[in-house]
Amino acid sequence: xxxxxxxxxxxxxxxxxxxxxxxxxxxxxxxxxxxxxxxxxxxxxxxxxxxxxxxxxxxxxxxxxxxxxxxxxxxxxxxxxxxxxxxxxxxxxxxxxxxxxxxxxxxxxxxxxxxxxxxxxxxxxxxxxxxxxxxxxxxxxxxxxxxxxxxxxxxxxxxxxxxxxxxxxxxxxxxxxxxxxxxxxxxxxxxxxxxxxxxxxxxxxxxxxxxxxxxxxxxxxxxxxxxxxxxxxxxxxxxxxxxxxxxxxxxxxxxxxx
Amino acid sequence: xxxxxxxxxxxxxxxxxxxxxxxxxxxxxxxxxxxxxxxxxxxxxxxxxxxxxxxxxxxxxxxxxxxxxxxxxxxxxxxxxxxxxxxxxxxxxxxxxxxxxxxxxxxxxxxxxxxxxxxxxxxxxxxxxxxxxxxxxxxxxxxxxxxxxxxxxxxxxxxxxxxxxxxxxxxxxxxxxxxxxxxxxxxxxxxxxxxxxxxxxxxxxxxxxxxxxxxxxxxxxxxxxxxxxxxxxxxxxxxxxxxxxxxxxxxxxxxxxxxxxxxxxxxxxxxxxxxxxxxxxxxxxxxxxxxxxx
Numbered sequence: 001x002x003x004x005x006x007x008x009x010x011x012x013x014x015x016x017x018x019x020x021x022x023x024x025x026x027x028x029x030x031x032x033x034x035x036x037x038x039x040x041x042x043x044x045x046x047x048x049x050x051x052x053x054x055x056x057x058x059x060x061x062x063x064x065x066x067x068x069x070x071x072x073x074x075x076x077x078x079x080x081x082x083x084x085x086x087x088x089x090x091x092x093x094x095x096x097x098x099x100x101x102x103x104x105x106x107x108x109x110x111x112x113x114x115x116x117x118x119x120x121x122x123x124x125x126x127x128x129x130x131x132x133x134x135x136x137x138x139x140x141x142x143x144x145x146x147x148x149x150x151x152x153x154x155x156x157x158x159x160x161x162x163x164x165x166x167x168x169x170x171x172x173x174x175x176x177x178x179x180x181x182x183x184x185x186x187x188x189x190x191x192x193x194x195x196x197x198x199x200x201x202x203x204x205x206x207x208x209x210x211x212x213x214x215x216x217x218x219x220x221x222x223x224x225x226x227x228x229x230x231x232x233x234x235x236x237x238x239x240x241x242x243x244x245x246x247x248x249x250x251x252x253x254x255x256x257x258x
Numbered sequence: 259x260x261x262x263x264x265x266x267x268x269x270x271x272x273x274x275x276x277x278x279x280x281x282x283x284x285x286x287x288x289x290x291x292x293x294x295x296x297x298x299x300x301x302x303x304x305x306x307x308x309x310x311x312x313x314x315x316x317x318x319x320x321x322x323x324x325x326x327x328x329x330x331x332x333x334x335x336x337x338x339x340x341x342x343x344x345x346x347x348x349x350x351x352x353x354x355x356x357x358x359x360x361x362x363x364x365x366x367x368x369x370x371x372x373x374x375x376x377x378x379x380x381x382x383x384x385x386x387x388x389x390x391x392x393x394x395x396x397x398x399x400x401x402x403x404x405x406x407x408x409x410x411x412x413x414x415x416x417x418x419x420x421x422x423x424x425x426x427x428x429x430x431x432x433x434x435x436x437x438x439x440x441x442x443x444x445x446x447x448x449x450x451x452x453x454x455x456x457x458x459x460x461x462x463x464x465x466x467x468x469x470x471x472x473x474x475x476x477x478x479x480x481x482x483x484x485x486x487x488x489x490x491x492x493x494x495x496x497x498x499x500x501x502x503x504x505x506x507x508x509x510x511x512x513x514x515x516x517x518x519x520x521x522x523x524x525x526x527x528x529x530x531x532x533x534x535x536x537x538x539x540x541x542x543x544x545x546x547x548x549x550x551x552x
Contacts (some may be wrong), residue, residue: 040279079466108468119463123276136469184468 004012030054031188031219032078039073039085039243047073049243051087055221057065057187060214062230063223064254065240071223074240075192078221080104092187109137110216112181112189116196118173119195120180126172127152128159130180137184151179155209171202176208182218189213191222195229203229227254262472273457280453281485288447288538289496292530298438299529302431303522309424318397318465326406331382334404338386343395345387352457355380358401381408387410391417441550443537450482450541454549461549471550472501479540487536490531496525 022038032055040047047071049075055061063071076082077089080096089096092110099107120129127148134144137226155175165173174194181189191210195203207229223232230237230253237252247256274281322331331349339347350358357376363370384407386397401410454461464474501523 102470105465105470107470110468113466119459119466121460121463133461133467136464136467136473138262138470138473140261140266180467 029057030049031057031059031092032221034074034077035088035090037077037084037089039077039082040085045071047074047243048084048190051243051245053245053248054236055188055219057219058214058217060211060220062233062234062235062254063221063240064225064230064237069240070243071240072192073243075113075190075221075223078190079108079113086123089103096244109184112178112184112186112193114174114177114181114189114191116193118170118197120173120176122165125162125164125181126157126168126176128165129165129176130183132223134181134185148179151182152211154182155179164187168201170198172208173204174198174202175209178206178213182213186218188219188221191220191224193224194222195224195226196229200228206231230254262476265473266476266480269477270484273477273481274484277453277456281481282365284446284453284485285489285492288485290536291445292489292493292534292538293496295435295442295533296493296526296530298435299526300522302435303525305427305431309427312420313391313424314387318388318394318401320384320386320401321381321411323408324381330406331384334401334406335384336490338384338397339395339403341395341400343388343390343397345389345391346540347387348385349357349382350385351382352378352380355382362498392421397507401549439533442533443540446537447541447544450485450538452544453481453547454478454545456550460545465549470486474550475543475546478546479539482538482540482542483535484538486534486536487531489538490534491528493534494527497530 007249019127033052034051037048037051038046040046051070063074065071073082077096078091080089080099083097091107094107096107111242121132124132130148130151131144134147135141139147150160152161155178157172157179158176160172165176168176174197178189187229189210195206198206201251203226210220210222211233214237234251234253236250237247237254239256254255259457280326335347335349336343356372360370362373363372384401386401388394388397401407461474
């Protein structure tokens with residue numbers, strides 16, 4: 001199983017918007033660059049301060065830190081649900097602050113996002129939930145079927161394709177969400193506490209799946225409180241506290257090791 | 259483009275039925291409001307027809323001098339009929355005037371005492387209908403100056419008073435219709451808003467997977483139009499069912515009035531369908547807008 005044909009197929013009909021030349025990236029080969037980013041909300045609450053972060057293509061990054069440290073704000077900036085107050089957020093070479101409003105959907109298709117609460121539509125089957133992401137972005141219907149079949153096979157849900165989310169286990173629901181995030185062939189997967197609602201065994205299954213997707217070349221950024229998983233996997237760890245990055249280490253543990 | 263429209267229509271249809279309770283609530287509200295609107299429209303049209311009827315009755319009556327030669331009368335008739343303000347001039351001779359008077363008495367069931375008279379007391383008269391009851395020109399003056407005319411009945415004041423009342427009623431009717439329209443607009447927009455809010459999660463997911471605004475907006479707009487269209491169809495059905503028994507009761511009334519039922523039905527159909535679809539689309543547009551502005 002490989003994502004390569006999927007990516008090639010998606011690239012071939014994906015065109016770079018006219019008049020929107022990619023901004024010069026400060027770091028070559030980086031999918032995501034945050035440069036000196038500060039985010040202050042209108043109520044005066046400063047959620048992020050002077051954040052610098054470079055995520056190279058193919059990286060696997062754990063984003064850790066206590067609640068309120070700014071993890072959610074960071075994710076909102078990356079999917080351009082919010083715009084940085086100062087500094088630049090550059091995704092795949094495009095400065096999100098300088099993006100025209102109607103270009104936003106196109107940039108979002110470069111990211112697959114997964115949530116703690118899955119966010120599946122309860123009235124649609126597994127297959128329909130995954131296909132939905134392609135339908136609402138105007139993918140020709142003849143391309144939808146094969147693409148959905150491929151990602152369902154990748155996450156191991158081919159047998160459950162016709163079931164409604166309500167009849168699935170938590171792990172199966174999260175795998176449906178992962179399939180939906182992958183079906184656009186994104187450059188990057190952002191997972192916001194994907195194991196928060198799952199028991200330890202199922203959490204490990206989800207992690208195995210994310211690692212496999214990462215091996216296929218998709219960059220993964222995962223915000224989590226799960227210390228056991230972070231420490232065991234020895235991946236890159238970015239720790240936020242009070243809106244600042246207090247630690248950014250390769251092959252690290254959940255807590256600082258001195 | 260075609261696949262986009264097909265997609266939007268299909269999603270609108272699915273959305274309508276997957277959210278059947280909310281959709282039917284919105285449709286029912288739509289039907290009630292359209293019925294209310296139609297009722298007001300019919301009443302207003304009836305009122306208008308009644309007013310026109312009254313206004314048409316207004317005419318200038320010029321009594322002819324007893325013994326005036328027929329030729330002279332015909333000359334006046336032709337002269338007045340040629341004036342630009344005049345719609346028609348009818349000559350009612352004394353015999354005809356008496357006959358009409360007797361007929362009216364009989365209709366009202368009163369005793370006919372005219373047979374006791376030895377001669378006809380009524381004068382012949384010219385009955386002048388104006389094109390516009392407000393524009394007299396110098397019709398009255400011209401008639402007064404003619405030697406074969408005995409007198410011109412003073413109708414100007416009466417006409418002015420009738421027109422004041424009818425104009426007041428017309429303005430009032432349009433005002434009430436506008437008020438009802440605004441109330442209907444708010445209720446429909448709010449009902450559709452509830453249906454859209456129930457699908458907030460779906461809209462959020464669409465945004466997250468990178469759906470463009472058009473893909474999010476148009477299915478809802480079509481769904482709103484569908485609510486309007488179904489609402490309008492049900493309303494017209496109910497009106498058609500109600501029209502027959504109502505028509506039977508009102509036949510006498512409508513026969514007197516210069517009211518064309520065919521034209522009324524056509525106008526009503528256009529108004530109901532246009533209002534239903536328009537309100538449905540507007541309601542969806544306003545409701546989805548707040549989700550897209552982020």
